[in-house]
Amino acid sequence: MRTTTVVIGAGHAGLAMSQCLSERSIDHVVLERGEVANSWKTERWDSLRLLTPNWQSRLPGHTYEGDEPDGFRSMPETIDFIERYAEVISAPVQSHTRVTSVRRNGEGYKIETDQGNWHCRTVVIATGACNVPSVPAVAEALPAAIEQVTPDRYRNPGQLEEGGVLVVGASATGTQIAHEVHRSGRPVTLAVGEHIRAPRVYRGRDIKWWMDAAGVLDQRYDEVDDIVRARNVPSLQLAGSPERRMVDLNSLTGMGVKLIGRMAHVHNGKAQFSGSLPNQCMLSDLKMNRLLDSIDEWATESGLDDKVEPPHRFEPTEVEASPPLEMDLSNGAIRTVIWATGFRPDYSWLEVPVLDHKGCIRHDGGAAVSPGMYLIGMPFLRRRKSSLIDGAGDDARDLSCHLASYLNWSSAAALS
Amino acid sequence: MATTTDQVDNGVNVEALLGAREALTDQPEGAKFQWRATCKWIYGTQSQSTIKGFYGLGSEQEHKTEFTFDADHPEIFASEDKGATPVEMVLAGLASCLTAGVASVAQRREIQLKSVSATLEAGMDIQGILGIDSDVRNGFDGIKVTYHIDADATPDEIKAIVAQSQKRSAVYDVVTNPTNVTVEVA
Numbered sequence: 001m002r003t004t005t006v007v008i009g010a011g012h013a014g015l016a017m018s019q020c021l022s023e024r025s026i027d028h029v030v031l032e033r034g035e036v037a038n039s040w041k042t043e044r045w046d047s048l049r050l051l052t053p054n055w056q057s058r059l060p061g062h063t064y065e066g067d068e069p070d071g072f073r074s075m076p077e078t079i080d081f082i083e084r085y086a087e088v089i090s091a092p093v094q095s096h097t098r099v100t101s102v103r104r105n106g107e108g109y110k111i112e113t114d115q116g117n118w119h120c121r122t123v124v125i126a127t128g129a130c131n132v133p134s135v136p137a138v139a140e141a142l143p144a145a146i147e148q149v150t151p152d153r154y155r156n157p158g159q160l161e162e163g164g165v166l167v168v169g170a171s172a173t174g175t176q177i178a179h180e181v182h183r184s185g186r187p188v189t190l191a192v193g194e195h196i197r198a199p200r201v202y203r204g205r206d207i208k209w210w211m212d213a214a215g216v217l218d219q220r221y222d223e224v225d226d227i228v229r230a231r232n233v234p235s236l237q238l239a240g241s242p243e244r245r246m247v248d249l250n251s252l253t254g255m256g257v258k259l260i261g262r263m264a265h266v267h268n269g270k271a272q273f274s275g276s277l278p279n280q281c282m283l284s285d286l287k288m289n290r291l292l293d294s295i296d297e298w299a300t301e302s303g304l305d306d307k308v309e310p311p312h313r314f315e316p317t318e319v320e321a322s323p324p325l326e327m328d329l330s331n332g333a334i335r336t337v338i339w340a341t342g343f344r345p346d347y348s349w350l351e352v353p354v355l356d357h358k359g360c361i362r363h364d365g366g367a368a369v370s371p372g373m374y375l376i377g378m379p380f381l382r383r384r385k386s387s388l389i390d391g392a393g394d395d396a397r398d399l400s401c402h403l404a405s406y407l408n409w410s411s412a413a414a415l416s
Numbered sequence: 417m418a419t420t421t422d423q424v425d426n427g428v429n430v431e432a433l434l435g436a437r438e439a440l441t442d443q444p445e446g447a448k449f450q451w452r453a454t455c456k457w458i459y460g461t462q463s464q465s466t467i468k469g470f471y472g473l474g475s476e477q478e479h480k481t482e483f484t485f486d487a488d489h490p491e492i493f494a495s496e497d498k499g500a501t502p503v504e505m506v507l508a509g510l511a512s513c514l515t516a517g518v519a520s521v522a523q524r525r526e527i528q529l530k531s532v533s534a535t536l537e538a539g540m541d542i543q544g545i546l547g548i549d550s551d552v553r554n555g556f557d558g559i560k561v562t563y564h565i566d567a568d569a570t571p572d573e574i575k576a577i578v579a580q581s582q583k584r585s586a587v588y589d590v591v592t593n594p595t596n597v598t599v600e601v602a
Contacts, residue, residue, distance in 0.1 A: 283576075286576045
């Protein structure tokens with residue numbers, strides 16, 4: 001089978017790209033291993049809601065028209081939203097088609113799938129940043145009696161044994177899971193490494209409203225000081241709860257969750273934790289205050305000071321004077337370890353030499369180093385918002401423009 | 417606050433460090449260093465450590481001069497006190513590492529330092545090393561570092577420099593995280 005462009009992955013990013021390609025009349029197909037919004041259907045926990053408000057899930061050809069712009073979509077609502085988007089834009093999705101290899105073929109690419117092969121001139125990789133849980137090597141040293149759960153397999157506290165739970169990682173996933181697991185009566189210890197604290201609501205407005213309005217989310221990849229660092233910062237400690245709850249470390253310790261340093265080592269059934277907890281919290285508090293400073297500055301410049309609540313600062317993160325450095329994992333106190341330690345993409349099917357030594361695709365703002373190959377839906381791909389649903393539109397517009405120029409250029413080169 | 421790099425001089429060549437960072441990103445082998453020390457027993461609890469060579473950037477390297485460090489224990493330990501106690505040298509190592517980081521981060525952030533001093537305190541219950549109580553650990557029960565920094569910056573900017581210095585410090589990592597240690601008799 002032949003087409004001009006193969007888009008791999010029918011999540012929000014692949015669909016946004018499909019819409020932009022359709023607008024340019026570029027012949028394409030969207031290959032999806034499962035169904036539209038597959039990861040949302042199969043790899044998310046029950047209570048999860050989007051971390052961005054409803055109004056913020058703007059996609060090319062779609063804006064929110066419901067009556068709850070500040071609400072947060074549940075998983076069924078998110079799935080429904082993405083499925084309906086695929087219908088509205090009439091995306092040429094071929095579902096239940098797993099890509100098994102992508103390789104260079106003449107001027108284009110050959111895509112092998114379990115439903116036949118495709119030849120195309122350009123390929124868009126929209127498979128997402130969160131394919132495989134990143135579990136640290138120390139996991140192998142845990143006692144066999146400890147149940148280990150990754151967030152893509154976690155559904156709700158009821159699936160866990162009664163007893164203590166060690167949640168490793170304190171970004172958006174770890175803090176939300178720690179909250180509901182502790183509330184279920186399973187005492188949680190939270191191992192805290194680098195994390196980014198953020199209030200859900202500041203001066204009466206959602207933090208995402210501020211970041212959007214003040215242009216923080218539009219900051220471009222070629223404007224930031226250290227893009228490698230920017231692409232690797234952890235997710236903000238946010239939750240999308242109807243009550244707009246702030247799930248920072250203080251709220252967790254307030255309900256009885258114990259904080260402990262970054263998990264460093266497991267030896268003879270004992271886990272050891274870093275003594276760096278106070279500094280991790282200090283770094284995070286300072287970073288949050290810098291964000292709030294920039295919001296206050298922007299609010300004043302924009303003449304908003306009388307229209308929103310006055311500026312304030314949150315209490316510093318409280319850390320006990322000498323947090324424990326060691327935990328016995330063989331005495332039965334901890335029954336489950338949940339690895340909220342992030343995800344990485346899976347490119348095991350990609351047979352084009354574009355990966356760097358860390359296994360990431362080398363690219364310039366989404367244009368991969370292999371001509372005609374594009375990447376979308378990754379952290380800070382082109383803008384700070386690139387990993388958000390709301391970021392896919394601008395990135396798809398830019399990259400479809402680049403892709404169209406590439407097609408014109410390579411056609412002209414072939415004729416000359 | 418100063419606004420350009422040529423106005424700020426903490427004596428750290430940030431351009432060279434950033435250049436090394438870029439070069440070593442593409443050549444990770446060159447980033448593999450090995451640090452070395454030798455130590456010779458003198459008499460009693462006194463010893464002398466010597467530091468000269470190390471390995472890095474793909475080849476053997478040497479300090480411009482050889483450095484020696486005398487260590488001993490105080491007289492109340494029935495020693496002759498001919499040098500600093502080894503645990504005090506650990507504190508010195510941590511302080512120097514963090515302070516080098518403060519200068520580097522401040523330079524990178526274009527903040528002029530006027531003075532930087534640190535005080536380190538580490539508690540220890542010597543029932544551990546004397547074998548009185550096996551529940552007491554040999555090492556520190558904690559380390560407290562207090563910085564006094566005068567710089568052209570806000571209090572939060574200064575706190576951020578100190579926090580970032582800890583984040584990038586090798587000795588801070590060594591003392592806050594476990595490290596496998598193998599000691600052999602050749």
